[in-house]
Amino acid sequence: MTKKKKRKTDKNLIPLNERTKEEQREIAQMGGKKSGEVRRERKKLKELLEIALSLPDEETGEQNDMSMTCAIVKEAKKGNVTAYLAIRDTLGEKPTEKVEATNATITVTDEKTIESVMNKLKDL
Numbered sequence: 312m313t314k315k316k317k318r319k320t321d322k323n324l325i326p327l328n329e330r331t332k333e334e335q336r337e338i339a340q341m342g343g344k345k346s347g348e349v350r351r352e353r354k355k356l357k358e359l360l361e362i363a364l365s366l367p368d369e370e371t372g373e374q375n376d377m378s379m380t381c382a383i384v385k386e387a388k389k390g391n392v393t394a395y396l397a398i399r400d401t402l403g404e405k406p407t408e409k410v411e412a413t414n415a416t417i418t419v420t421d422e423k424t425i426e427s428v429m430n431k432l433k434d435l
Contacts (some may be wrong), residue, residue: 386394
């Protein structure tokens with residue numbers, strides 16, 4: 312583990328636990344307000360994308376989401392792995408991967424990941 316290089320401005324930083332309760336509350340409020348702004352912005356973007364996908368495609372007259380779905384399926388049939396993975400993940404069939412690094416304990420449910428880890432261990 313590498314040590315962080317100290318910057319000249321680090322001396323101006325005051326840890327939260329060394330601040331007064333009022334300062335802590337004010338900082339928390341600023342964080343909460345910013346979090347709300349970001350959440351609202353994400354929601355707005357999501358709504359705009361949903362509207363754009365529901366509009367008809369200029370060429371085919373189909374809804375854009377249907378056009379995109381057809382295009383992804385066609386790409387997957389051609390052998391595009393990324394398109395296949397997008398379909399698999401959208402259908403909710405993505406395998407879960409969980410790696411724990413506590414006392415060298417690794418829990419993995421993806422067979423490819425297990426094979427990869429085993430091969431790397433053999434090379435050591």
